[in-house]
Amino acid sequence: RVKSNRGIEFRRWANRVLKEYLLKGYSVNRRLTELEHTVAEHSRKIDFFVRTSLPPVEGIFYDGQIFDAYKFATDLIRSAKKSILLIDNYVDESVLLMLSKRNAGVDADIYTQAVSHQLQLDLQKHNSQYPPISIHTYKKCHDRFLIIDGADVWHIGASLKDLGKKMFAFSKLSIPAEAVTGLL
Incomplete structure (x- = not known):
């Protein structure tokens, strides 16, 4: 001190x-x-x-992003609570497989340009094992649309079966679903 x-x-x-x-x-x-x-x-x-847990409302997938685009589409499909309506002119069994990932009790309808004999056979086999999907013929649409629960309208620039094989864009449209479904 x-x-x-x-x-x-x-x-x-x-x-x-x-x-x-x-x-x-x-x-x-x-x-x-x-x-x-x-x-x-x-x-x-x-x-x-x-x-980041919510899907983006618009974006681009590039050539080769096959799994990322597939995951994006299946996440949209899984988000449905009541119904899924797909307008896509080029549907095959891979689209049926994607739609089989939907939640229980969710209805699924596909509108496509032509239902080939092979697609009809694939659909019968799918519907015998999974909740049924209805396919309808509609020839007046060029673009692809995925409508979730009669409310969310997604514009997808590539056929669901070809997602990620080439660059494409997607966007969530801010229009009522009836603007599209009313024309079917």
Whole structure:
């Protein structure tokens, strides 16, 4: 312990500064600020994961992104709670397989340009094992549409059977489903 005048002055100054520091709560405020920063960072991370768990409303899949495009389409199919309506002029057994991934109790209808004999056989075999899919002929549509629960209209730039084989775009349209289904 220093008993000189300078030592005593220093102790008084240090005690005054420490007392002021504690009374004003600098230490507590710093810790609270750090906690607030940590909570904000965690909140941003949680928001990111919530946003990324929802399908994007538009995008492009490039040549070779076959699995990514397939996963995107099957996730849309699995999101249906009541019904799926697909308008696609080029349907084969791979589309039936994708639609078999839908939830129980979800109706599925396909509108296509022509129902070949092979597709009819594939459909019979599919319907004997899985919940049935109805196929209808419709020749007045060039684009592909996937309508989920009679509400969400997705425009898909490639046939479901060819997703990812070539570059294509997709988008969720902000139109009522009746704008498309009313023409069927």
